[in-house]
Amino acid sequence: MEIRALGKGDLPQLTELFDQYRVFYERPSDRAAVKAFLRQRLTREDSAFIGAIVHDVLIGFTQLYPSYTSVGLARLWILNDLYVSADARRRGVGAALMHAAQEYAEMTGAKAMVLSTAVDNHTAQQLYEKLGWVREKDFYQYELSLAQS
Secondary structure, rough: EEEEEHHHHHHHHHHHHHHHHHHOOOOOOOHHHHHHHHHHHHHHHOOEEEEEEEEEEEEEEEEEEEEEEEOOOOOEEEEEEEEEEEEHHHHHHHHHOOOHHHHHHHHHOOOEEOOOOOOOOOHHHHHHHOOOOOOOOOOOOOOOOOOOO
């Protein structure tokens, strides 16, 4: 298994896998919209993609978004997405991607990484906790949905 940064040349396979990821989270399949979104991220370089590849096939990815902690006066990374194709699960791919994301964050001088996951995604929660992530107990997370323009 090769773990590496993904770029524009990976767009076709990343589009397919990212669409599967969205379907996993009960969103309708929309490869055209996914491709446009990913092309924008890759062109603007406003997020970092790390992929797991076996025999030239992308089997998993993680996407990190940069952010900052004002109180900590430092960079942090939001681990926004982690997905492994259904047929590649339970083989250490998710853990390998998480380790690579951590290495990337450390390399860029980040103070921390943060992530959110669904409350019923127990498999992911077990992975995160096994890798040393600690569930936040001091803060609540809120969301405000905005009208599409």
